Amino acid sequence: MSDITKSIDLCSAYYGDQAEAMRHYLEAGHKTALNLDNRGPIQFDEAGGLDPGIREAYSRYGFYVFTDVLTSEELSDIASDLSAMRERFPTGPESRVNASGQAALGSDSKALTLVWSKPLGDPLGGTSLANGRHQVKMFEPEAAAEAPAAAPFILLGSLQFSEACLRTYAHPQLLRVAEAINGPDFAPFNEALFIKDPGIGAAVAWHQDGVTHWDNNDFDEDIHGFNFMAQLHGSTAVNGVWVVPGTHKLGKLDISKLVAESGSERLEGAVPLVCNPGDVVICNRQLLHGSFPNCGLEPRVTVNFGFHRRSSVLGVQGGGIHSDAQKFDESIIARRTRVLGYAIDARQQRFPSESPYCYKPFAEQDKTFIWNATAKEDIKDYNCDDLSI
């Protein structure tokens, strides 16, 4: 685990008369997170299922840190795709060209591609965006004068822009975890990159992700699915996502009340996701979570991708956050799932000695997918069908 003492010093200083409270919160959260018994390598039992201890800890806390999942080779593929994508980012939120005047990444996309923020801002908190689920705005520290006026911090539909991210999406061990949690016919959710550059990266106010099933008679802790959060550079108390363990079982929470009770957005009982590069967190979407603006020294890039139980999406009217609201039928789910088929083949081409994941619905229907230039064209705008619930 890297030493983040200097980052904590720098970050706390942004909080004015709350600096000492922030320092204490960051230090205590870091220590508590490392003492929880929910981290280690992905392990399966003799029957091939997820290790029962991991399953139990994931259920108890609502998250689990899988260590050393992505190799340095895979991480360096993601890093080089990210620098290529950054060169294609538009020059500003309203711009359609990059710094070289070429058509920018996402400029011809049907769905929203980049979410921008002022540096160290919290563009979602306290707004009605995303169904108003980010109830309370985080403190927005003053960024340095040389920071850009706005910077992108979320890239949506990321698999169409990065083959490295597409390949990570098909990581066979992670897909076996998805199968263990959501069943062999699990369905996709959405994919995104969260980019939190030091001194710039925006906050994501406390929220629970689900919007659809809170009042469902069959409500349970897994009904809104989960996200994998793969870390390129690692993740710390300063730049990482914070979670309140166990809250995924409590139904929809009154976040404003919790903030009032804690006296600030430093929620009591919360811990950060502390990760090394290559670690991957599984995070229940109902878990109360959020991230502070990145006032520290280390960058964070999270490769996010989630999965659902099929029964959570089939026949369900989407929540309309990640894609236009539509009722998800078998054909929409199959269309959205083809990206997984391409991903499995793309990964096999890059890592031929690895045993690929066998997705039961493809095997049952004798479906095969080849990742090539035609497939790349085929997944353009695939995220218009994100299974947003």
Ligand SMILES: O=C(O)CCC(=O)C(=O)O
């Ligand atoms: O990475 C972050 O800062 C926020 C992630 C998040 O809120 C999510 O995946 O729902």
